[in-house]
Amino acid sequence: MDTTIELYGAQTGNSQRAAIALEEAGVRYTARRLDLLAREHRDPAYLALNPAGKVPTLVDSTSVPARIINQSNAIIQFADASAPGRLAPAQPGWERDRVFDRYFFFVTDVIAPSHAAFFLRQNGLDEAAAKIERRVIEQLVYSESFLTRAFMAGDHFSMADISAFTIAASVREQLDWATLPRLSRWFNAVSARPAVERGLRAFQHP
Ligand SMILES: N[C@@H](CCC(=O)N[C@@H](CS)C(=O)NCC(=O)O)C(=O)O
The missing domain is CATH 3.40.30.10 (Glutaredoxin)
Incomplete structure (x- = not known):
């Protein structure tokens, strides 16, 4: 070890x-x-x-x-x-830019609000928390549009998939998977990766 x-x-x-x-x-x-x-x-x-x-x-x-x-x-x-x-193309260029764009989308527009909602729930502010939780789901639904290729930022697995995956997993019960065929295919593919x-x-x- x-x-x-x-x-x-x-x-x-x-x-x-x-x-x-x-x-x-x-x-x-x-x-x-x-x-x-x-x-x-x-x-x-x-x-x-x-x-x-x-x-x-x-x-x-x-x-x-x-x-x-x-x-x-x-x-x-x-x-x-x-x-x-x-985790991202080694060379600068549009492919690396897209990985970072999508990676930060999940970090700042999905994961961060979800932590804020958790904090609000802990403090008894359920209505405010529910509003943010709905927004988190909306953002994940929106990410269906990223999946024109196999992964969140194109043909290759990247850090964008890492930032998307754990947050999608944490709200998987609230996603209507039947209406999200690309997200569903992506989620299964990422879940099955040995790493x-x-x-x-x-x-x-x-
Ligand atoms: N921005 C930090 C957040 C770290 C963080 O909040 N960790 C939580 C778990 S997700 C924690 O340690 N909570 C225990 C506590 O606050 O007592 C990161 O991304 O690493």
């Missing part, structure tokens, strides 16, 4: 996206599962790595000093830089 790159995380969308990116990029890493209920993400040793006490965190001890990355989307960029071409399966399992209870 390689311990020079470690990914701390839990069974959450942000941690899973980071793990899927490392798996798809072929980066060797060790998953370190934190028990959020036991508040392991608030242990002083972990807070030294991630002062916000959030997951995920990547620690790359192959560099001196070690590289420590706290944001899931920064970890995806680490994976992209580690294996150019696996995606491994990423989804990275922080499961043993």
